Amino acid sequence: MVGMIKAAVSQRGEKGGKARATRALLLDAAVKVIGRKGYTGATVDEIVEEAGVSKGLAYYHFKSKAEMASSILDDGIGELADEFVAIAEAADSGPSALIGMIERFAVKIFENKEFGRFFVSELWREGRVWSGSMRENEERLLGLIREQLQRAKDGGLIRPEIDVDFEAVALVGMVLTTSLYYIDEKTDVSERDFIDNIIDFVRHANVCPE
Amino acid sequence: MVGMIKAAVSQRGEKGGKARATRALLLDAAVKVIGRKGYTGATVDEIVEEAGVSKGLAYYHFKSKAEMASSILDDGIGELADEFVAIAEAADSGPSALIGMIERFAVKIFENKEFGRFFVSELWREGRVWSGSMRENEERLLGLIREQLQRAKDGGLIRPEIDVDFEAVALVGMVLTTSLYYIDEKTDVSERDFIDNIIDFVRHANVCPE
Amino acid sequence: MVGMIKAAVSQRGEKGGKARATRALLLDAAVKVIGRKGYTGATVDEIVEEAGVSKGLAYYHFKSKAEMASSILDDGIGELADEFVAIAEAADSGPSALIGMIERFAVKIFENKEFGRFFVSELWREGRVWSGSMRENEERLLGLIREQLQRAKDGGLIRPEIDVDFEAVALVGMVLTTSLYYIDEKTDVSERDFIDNIIDFVRHANVCPE
Amino acid sequence: MVGMIKAAVSQRGEKGGKARATRALLLDAAVKVIGRKGYTGATVDEIVEEAGVSKGLAYYHFKSKAEMASSILDDGIGELADEFVAIAEAADSGPSALIGMIERFAVKIFENKEFGRFFVSELWREGRVWSGSMRENEERLLGLIREQLQRAKDGGLIRPEIDVDFEAVALVGMVLTTSLYYIDEKTDVSERDFIDNIIDFVRHANVCPE
């Protein structure tokens, strides 16, 4: 998550810079702890200790623990969705846009495993304060992938019998689970090999055999 | 989970049968609640209320909440692994065994969504009491899938560039995530259509184009 | 405590012999566990496990855990008081009766350390079910010692300035604490040396210097 | 215990003073309740009610109930041991140091009966968290008494046949038990008369008759 938040930190000098930095510090700590222990398992005490600030300060910046989690999800997925949009605009075909998105997604999860764990653990959990915004962001992500699949299908570039709804979910899930598995188990695997495997998988699962 | 546990319940109408039935009742309730709320989010109070028994009774049968969760995982995954072994022995080729396993896996998760949710949520969580047995069972599952992938690869029935380690994880993750997504979002999807989509996906992601 | 209860055990053959044996078995186990853990710290589960019987059986023989504790105290102190009476009757002077009593007391505690611990721990505890009978028995014990001190004082055999009330308590307390201390710490100390020390102490603390 | 802790409270009116005062308040309440009911019998709820604070606060200041008990023992016995050292340094002979220590000990227990009860009840209990520190403090106390007994013995001021190890334990035990007995039973007894009895006892049990 460091990368995601650093931008905010560097905006010092202006008014509110200190506050923004503290907020970022807290969110950074929150991803780490929540990724490790899960939302319910993480405690505010642990988060503030990891951040090196007092408990009162955390509640000055966020109205609740749930809001911290919300912010992580919003920031992380929102940023990803923005990138997906940019990739779609830049790509000249459905498959190339799709590959670009999946690659970006895989890199992000691979490099922010705590965020990935949090995302996976909470994705199917009901009754969370952030469930609403979570679903929206998730749908936005899936929608963008679906669009490219449809575009490819319409162009005859992927197999016609593919159900784009199903396919979008399958690809996202595949990326999430492999990333988490490889991060935990096979720490010797290089990011490049991992991404290559992902791309190869996506290509063959979808592409029309010529 | 009902199906998984019923067998144990029905054996022995005699002495000890009552205790075994209560144990099954509790495990059944535990899967439901834990699947819904997550391990940490689930409370023993909710579990015993769901089971319709007193709290003390839960601790008469299980020494802790963690042991309840452990038992669910052991029972569920252990049974699945046994079925995988049977499928492998009955199949006449790697791909057919592979398809059989994935189908069985998908059906099981589709029909026991709470179990699936629990499995996904806890798979990458560290420091759980059951982490050890979880990893063992998970490895057993993955190992069986890997074997069939290797068998198929050796027989030239799937693409030679496939990394069987990666592929096994990718398939399991794909099944888990699609099952959970479809159960939650698209309740109108038929089990048959869903399974067909899975099989089609697996076939094209791996099988050698003839 | 074995010695105290053995008598009851041997009365087999008559009706109720089995029941009496079980009762003794349970009391024996109760002294051990309660002596080790204290009354509140001991659990009925532990007691019945130590006795090798079922929990239901314990409640068949005793109406509560408190009654078990009560019985231990009644049996133990009651027996001791009876012995004190016999010693008083057999002795030809206050000091010799006193020495006899203290010796008997010391031997009993030395040989039944769990009983001693229980006795010491609960002696000054309020609000116990057995507090009443405990105090009565304790008073009976102290009364018998006091009588002999008074007898000795009247006969000019101990220092006239001695407060017999205080002295009785002091002697009993000294025996209890030294026994427990020596049992725990200096297991190599012989019973004989220990008793000799006790007797020497009692003699000099009281006896009139000639 | 009030006296023992008040000193700590009054120092520093500044920052941290509030926390220290609360800690003292809780310890004070803990001695009262634990002395009355025993360690296992005392509940944290009772302690915090006695202190007039919330339960959470108790766990903010102490990490467990056992640590509260530990602190009581450490503070109480540690302070006593320090006083013993001062007495030993100020005294001009073994017997006078000994008498001074016993007197100080008796006064302390007499004026803090709950502390005394706790001390007696837990002294011979195994498996407590504080067993280690308890034993150390107890040994320090006994060691200091032993030293003075030995000094007196070497100087020919007490009977040569006295076993100083045994004697130290006997004196401490005698003080403890008489204090507790008199506090409970004879509330009309004056502290002065009580202490005089103690001193008289110690003198005659040990001192060489001239």
Added chain:
DNA sequence: AATGAATGAGCGTTCATTCAT
């Protein structure tokens, strides 16, 4: 902005006791 003491509801667990068999 920032601290950390204080709160109280609720959690996992224990355990004396009851009761159907």
Added chain:
DNA sequence: CATGAATGAACGCTCATTCAT
């Protein structure tokens, strides 16, 4: 006489949240 499954009240402890400073 004997068993052991079942109960429920209460215990030690945690933790999100508040608030005086």
